[in-house]
Amino acid sequence: MPAYFNFAIKRLWQFVLVVFIGINIAYVITHVTPIDPVEQSISAVTSFGNTSPEAIADMRRSLQELYGLKGDWIEQYISFWRRILQADFGPSLSAFPAPVTSLIARALPWTFGLLAFTTLVSWSVGNLLGALAGYYRNNRSLKFFGVLAMALHPVPYYIVALSLMIVFGFIWPVLPITGGSAMDVQQGWNWQFVASVFHHSVLPALSLIMIGIGSWFLGMRSLVSNIITEDYVVYAEIGGVAQSRMMGSYIIRNALAPQVTGLAMSLGGIFNGAVITEKIFGYPGLGSLLVDGVYAGDYGLVLGVTSIAIIGVSLSVLVIDLIYPLIDPRVQVAS
């Protein structure tokens, strides 16, 4: 097991680096810009009416504390990290006095559920169909699916979600186009609520799957069509290995490794797509929270969601990386 241990250490180190660089980018963006977020927030508040100078001074002090703008830059930097590590982003300005952490905790399961489900479905279905399309190259319906995937795959999430919304919301209104569940249903583990959640997640999930499935399909198809020309596959074919066994143990098994790496590499992009999809369908996840936070000028919320997104995505990548040796035994030999 020492080979796996070395591999895991390397991955863990990469995870730490990703989080470190990501959070530092967030720090630089929020601290090295010419615009003073404190003065901006104050002018937004005071533009509604007269506010006494003492109140403004008071507000300025508390905002400076909140934005971590007190002291010299080393102190600021340290206190910034302290707040990230303690997952303490202060109270939300738009949902005062609820702490940002509790808002994020409420939104996280929605995003996680939606993303985990859609990624799993589009990855496994896309790969399976892609493998079949690469193996049975002359199948009509698989060819048609290939054309469809090729046309759909480069379109951004926003356009697909908008089109689905127009079709199922206005032209043929059969599916709910906003919210995570029906308003009049008690949230909890009862049948009605679960059914309502599923009903509401059809459109967001569908748009995420429609975009996601194409790239896995196309990638797997070209991998498989390369693999079937390899000598060992030709040899197995001549040797009379059963077709199902050929597919499973000879072809898909070998093509799977790059697709797992691909999944790890594209998780960030998938998360980006989910942010947009959630906003369009009013899904109560991190994406809606982030966008609403920007509209409301809620600094703590925006920073909190960004940090959680960076940590969450790199954590998922780490998990995929750690199970990768199970799929590709070469890793254990190499290191």
Added chain:
Amino acid sequence: MKRIIFDLLKYNNEFRIGVFLILIVVTMAGLSFFSPYPPNDVFVVPPDAPPSADYWLGTTSRGQDVFWQLSIAIRNTLAFGLLVALLSRVISIVVGLSSGYLGGWVDRVLMAINDTFIVIPLFPILILFYFVLRDSMSTILLALIMSSLGWAYDSRLIRSVAMSLKTREFTGTSVFSGMTIFEILRREHLPYVLPIIFSTTLNNMNWSIGLEVTLAVLGFMDINTPTIGGMIYWANQHTAIVAGIWWWVTFPVITVVATFVGLYLIAVSINEYIDPRSRLSRMGGGQS
């Protein structure tokens, strides 16, 4: 080069469709130079008119002609994508080539940073940029930000080619003939990665245009510069779909989808051209 394009046009359906779509879009963008209206003026034509002989694609609720507005919007969007792609190419070529050629600790450090940029979710970071910059966010600035974030995937691709080039004989010859590292990379290795760079440029344009549209639709960039995303943003602001002014949303969406599919198809067919195995099977020379 001319021959390659001619061959692709002759034998490759995907390339043909892609070129056709892009030609339409570019023509559309080129027409913007003949637009009778200044792009930012509103209420120059009667609002909410459906497509007709006078106004080919209808008019918006802001009194703009959708056709001419669309032509300037697609021009700006294409220019944006091109700018991001070109700028980020510079970073990815430098990082990819030097990392692949030098190897060792340079490679390890550069690739560790590279992998970080692949993994990090960029959309929240772009939103954070907008949140801080607000009205100072301009299209050019956004292009600069996005090109400094979107180079990583392609530089990994270039690195893998550079690594194999390093073991080729001509690299050794150029080392012994006293060329500097910079000369070797620029004169010997760069020509080999150019086809890949070209196809990644197209994919990178798709990526940046997609993000631009999304950011603009949410209102997270300079929405006064007419772009495709900006057009959809204003249509949403005027609830165009609910009000039945479908032409305000439909035509920008069709145009941008044509751009995406066109760029993607060209990139795919070039990739196929680069990979000799799939070229063989297309010509019927390979197995199966």
